[in-house]
Amino acid sequence: MAGSIYIGEILKNEEIQEDCFLMKIKLASSFENPLPGQFVMIRIAGLNDPFLSRPISIYSFSREKNDCKMELLYRVVGKGTQILAGLIEGSQVEINGPLGNGFETDSVKENIIFIAGGIGMAPLSMLVESLRNCAGHSSAAMSVYTGFQSSSAVVGLDKMRKLCRHIHVCTDDGTLGKKGFVTHIIQQDMKKFMPENTSIYACGPREMLKVLAKILGNSKFSCQVSLEERMACGTGACVGCAVAVKDKQGKLAYKRVCADGPVFSLSDIIWE
Ligand SMILES: Cc1cc2nc3c(=O)[nH]c(=O)nc-3n(C[C@H](O)[C@H](O)[C@H](O)COP(=O)(O)OP(=O)(O)OC[C@H]3O[C@@H](n4cnc5c(N)ncnc54)[C@H](O)[C@@H]3O)c2cc1C
Numbered sequence: 001m002a003g004s005i006y007i008g009e010i011l012k013n014e015e016i017q018e019d020c021f022l023m024k025i026k027l028a029s030s031f032e033n034p035l036p037g038q039f040v041m042i043r044i045a046g047l048n049d050p051f052l053s054r055p056i057s058i059y060s061f062s063r064e065k066n067d068c069k070m071e072l073l074y075r076v077v078g079k080g081t082q083i084l085a086g087l088i089e090g091s092q093v094e095i096n097g098p099l100g101n102g103f104e105t106d107s108v109k110e111n112i113i114f115i116a117g118g119i120g121m122a123p124l125s126m127l128v129e130s131l132r133n134c135a136g137h138s139s140a141a142m143s144v145y146t147g148f149q150s151s152s153a154v155v156g157l158d159k160m161r162k163l164c165r166h167i168h169v170c171t172d173d174g175t176l177g178k179k180g181f182v183t184h185i186i187q188q189d190m191k192k193f194m195p196e197n198t199s200i201y202a203c204g205p206r207e208m209l210k211v212l213a214k215i216l217g218n219s220k221f222s223c224q225v226s227l228e229e230r231m232a233c234g235t236g237a238c239v240g241c242a243v244a245v246k247d248k249q250g251k252l253a254y255k256r257v258c259a260d261g262p263v264f265s266l267s268d269i270i271w272e
């Protein structure tokens with residue numbers, strides 16, 4: 001989905017956890033309502049460097065009478081996110097969006113599992129919020145599995161706790177929740193769920209999704225994943241974000257994460 005370019009005003013840009021920021025932006029009311037899983041390309045308004053636009057998922061969105069408010073949850077990992085982290089209240093940002101396909105929710109089943117690794121919490125939070133508040137799914141039918149490197153890297157959990165009854169947390173170093181990778185817990189717990197009445201949504205590091213693909217293997221579980229590949233243009237023009245997938249005939253094809261995704265069916269992705 002092609003977005004449009006807007007100038008947004010930063011209302012808040014707060015470090016809520018070490019190297020992790022929550023940015024609140026005011027946008028014109030003409031900004032289209034985003035679907036959960038869609039993202040924006042963001043950079044400082046007026047900056048000449050076209051390579052400093054970065055893809056960030058929409059963490060929350062609200063529409064008011066005269067404008068819209070959007071929140072982005074992001075981790076500082078390099079130059080682009082470092083620049084974003086330095087922006088103060090009142091600064092202007094250039095936002096291109098909403099972009100990408102977003103999660104498909106029309107055929108969501110009775111039980112819903114969300115699997116988030118690290119900052120993968122961002123798009124899944126908006127999805128959970130939308131399924132709870134707009135589609136009326138019950139908190140009891142939703143299970144969230146999250147994995148972080150350490151307790152100091154945990155983000156977005158308080159919001160998830162308000163929305164979902166079953167929350168499973170693990171950290172690589174055991175400083176919060178169970179010790180180990182989130183995929184270990186998923187592997188143990190999958191027997192509690194039936195493919196006929198369960199939908200799975202996931203977002204996280206490539207390695208986590210690759211292990212998840214092995215766990216679900218040839219099972220009948222339907223799982224949608226949001227990929228966080230590196231991007232350049234973010235709008236489908238450069239093919240810099242291509243991933244290998246199986247097409248409808250099972251043949252190798254390449255899809256652009258920004259324009260054809262970022263959400264794909266887990267079973268379509270070719271990991272090797
Ligand atoms: C659709 C989409 C949604 C995203 N949503 C979010 C979000 O909500 N919050 C958030 O914090 N991040 C999100 N990301 C990732 C984010 O875009 C990158 O972290 C950011 O672009 C890094 O830019 P940088 O200039 O700070 O780092 P760079 O200087 O470009 O890179 C610094 C280091 O990070 C690594 N790196 C950069 N980008 C990625 C990546 N995509 N995956 C893995 N390693 C990477 C580089 O290899 C390098 O080691 C999303 C990415 C995509 C594609």
Ligand code: FES
Pocket residue numbers: 230231232233234235236237238239240241242256257258259
């Ligand atoms: S980033 Fe350019 S085509 Fe996807």
